Amino acid sequence: MESDRDLISRSGPLARLQGVEMRQPFEQAVRRHGVTVLRVCRAVLGAGADADDAWADTFLAALRAWPGLGEDTNVEAWLVRIAHRKAIDVIRARRDVPTADLPAGRSTIGIPGGTDVGLSPSAAARRTGSGPCDVRTAPSRPPRKGVHNEHRINDLPQSRARRR
Amino acid sequence: MSTESTISRSLGPDVDDAALFPVRDADLARLHRRLAEQATDHGLADVAYRILDTPIGELMLATTDRGLVRVAFAGEDFDTVLATLAERLGPRILADPRRLDAAAKELEEYFAGTRTAFDLRLDLSLSTGFRREVQGWLPHIGYGHTASYKQVAAQVGRPNAVRAVGTACATNPLPIVVPCHRVLRSDGGLGGYLGGLATKRMLLDLEQAAA
Numbered sequence: 001m002e003s004d005r006d007l008i009s010r011s012g013p014l015a016r017l018q019g020v021e022m023r024q025p026f027e028q029a030v031r032r033h034g035v036t037v038l039r040v041c042r043a044v045l046g047a048g049a050d051a052d053d054a055w056a057d058t059f060l061a062a063l064r065a066w067p068g069l070g071e072d073t074n075v076e077a078w079l080v081r082i083a084h085r086k087a088i089d090v091i092r093a094r095r096d097v098p099t100a101d102l103p104a105g106r107s108t109i110g111i112p113g114g115t116d117v118g119l120s121p122s123a124a125a126r127r128t129g130s131g132p133c134d135v136r137t138a139p140s141r142p143p144r145k146g147v148h149n150e151h152r153i154n155d156l157p158q159s160r161a162r163r164r
Numbered sequence: 165m166s167t168e169s170t171i172s173r174s175l176g177p178d179v180d181d182a183a184l185f186p187v188r189d190a191d192l193a194r195l196h197r198r199l200a201e202q203a204t205d206h207g208l209a210d211v212a213y214r215i216l217d218t219p220i221g222e223l224m225l226a227t228t229d230r231g232l233v234r235v236a237f238a239g240e241d242f243d244t245v246l247a248t249l250a251e252r253l254g255p256r257i258l259a260d261p262r263r264l265d266a267a268a269k270e271l272e273e274y275f276a277g278t279r280t281a282f283d284l285r286l287d288l289s290l291s292t293g294f295r296r297e298v299q300g301w302l303p304h305i306g307y308g309h310t311a312s313y314k315q316v317a318a319q320v321g322r323p324n325a326v327r328a329v330g331t332a333c334a335t336n337p338l339p340i341v342v343p344c345h346r347v348l349r350s351d352g353g354l355g356g357y358l359g360g361l362a363t364k365r366m367l368l369d370l371e372q373a374a375a
Contacts, residue, residue, distance in 0.1 A: 025246045025257040027213075030196060037185050038195070042187075052195060059199050063208050067255055 015158075022069040029058060029066075035075050035082045037116035057086040200260035200352075210254035212355065214264035219275050220363045225264045228253065231285030232267050235338050237359040249323035252290060270317065271340065280307035282341045290337040294325070298332035303344040308375025310368070312350040334358060 037058050041051040062080055069078070170338050203209045211233065213226040224242045226234040226249055233236075233253070236245040250257055263267075267286060273279035291299055304310045311319075317329045333344040334356055345367045349355045357364035 006228070022255050023248045026209075027246070027254055027258050030199065031259070034192050034196065038192065052198075052346050055195055058200060060202060060206065063203055063256055063258075084210070132366055147275050 022066055022071055022073065024075075026063055026066050029062065029075050029079070033079050034059075035080050036076060040080055041084040041087050044084070045090055050090050051087070054087040054090050056082065057081045057089070061086070166334055196259070200258050200262070203256075203258055203265065204260060207259045208256060210256040211249050212258055212260035212263040213246070213249075214259065214261040214268060216264075216268050216271060218271065218364055220359065223271070225267050226257075227267065228287045228288070228289075228290075230287040232264075232338065232341065233324060233341055237339070237363070239360060240358070267341075271335040272342070275370070277370065280371075280374070284341065286338060286341070288338075291335070293336055294320075294322070294328055295332040297330055299336050299338070299342050299344070302333075302336075302342050302344055304346070305343055307343075308371045310346045310348050313347055313355065314350050316347055327334065330356065346371075352360075 034055075036060075038051065038055050041054040041058070045051040045054060062079055106151060171304065181204075200209070200212070204212070208230075211226050212227055213224055213234075215224045216225055220237075222238040222242075223232070224236040224240075224245055226236075226245075229282075234249060236242060239330075246257060265308065268374060269283050270279055272347055274282070288296055290301070298316065305316075305321070312330045313333070314327050316321075317326045318322050320329075322328070322370065329347075333347050336342055336344040336358070337361060339345065345357060345364050347355065354361050354364055
């Protein structure tokens with residue numbers, strides 16, 4: 001976890017040496033960028049207490065670092081970076097879904113006609129995934145005419161089974 | 165880093181943030197209040213301020229942890245006042261009404277005519293030297309009473325410094341609480357007042373009526 005000191009060192013060490021330091025009242029930063037920061041936190045964490053905590057963590061860290069910022073700092077960009085990091089910290093601290101461990105990228109498992117040559121479309125249709133990577137990408141019934149062939153998660157057998 | 169870019173990419177390049185993630189004013193107000201509390205708890209805010217409605221218009225009240233440091237009239241432009249406070253006292257300035265509860269209460273009582281003396285800790289660090297000396301003496305002028313610039317100069321031991329006394333009154337960072345409004349010209353003229361002469365007149369009339 002990045003320390004708050006690192007937040008200062010990324011934002012204008014040269015400016016600080018030159019004595020041109022942040023003079024804007026912090027309240028203005030909260031007013032101008034509070035909404036943006038909340039959106040960033042909610043985009044990562046959903047609208048709820050976790051996003052509220054990340055918002056508070058963001059602005060408290062920003063308040064600590066504020067006097068040392070260079071006067072020319074792009075405050076919004078700086079706050080958004082902090083907000084992202086604080087939101088991810090919240091995710092890492094959660095004990096249930098290890099979202100941080102998801103690999104970035106698409107799975108090639110179970111895609112008919114893809115590189116996974118062991119599967120026919122019907123075999124793919126019967127396959128039940130065992131983890132978040134194994135979301136089936138084949139539709140479970142033929143696409144309706146005129147309807148974009150998108151994958152409707154709620155139509156998957158697993159979802160239907162859960163609803164019964 | 166990969167987690168962060170995954171999350172960012174999943175939102176897509178053309179996502180309309182405002183439509184997808186509406187933020188209510190009430191949410192922000194609540195978060196702001198909590199932030200102010202936590203900043204106070206951690207001792208992080210150099211200055212807390214609040215804007216108070218009064219019969220003489222809006223007043224901005226600002227405090228440090230040493231005490232009330234600034235009372236500003238609406239005509240002074242509060243953003244300019246905040247910028248000056250940031251220059252002089254530090255930029256960690258937050259709106260935090262709770263920290264000004266005592267000052268707000270006493271001022272409300274003053275305007276209601278039920279309080280004749282303020283009982284607040286004051287932070288005088290915005291003034292220095294002779295100005296601070298003069299401002300320190302002004303509370304000796306009692307509620308409902310007045311003194312002339314000349315008399316004040318004599319009282320602080322500088323009988324010829326009448327103009328400097330005028331400047332000290334004009335630059336008083338804590339009007340009303342430090343009663344520079346009770347200083348008039350020897351000929352009875354109002355003199356000057358940062359809040360405007362109409363305001364000075366109102367304050368003197370208020371005190372006359374209640375005294």
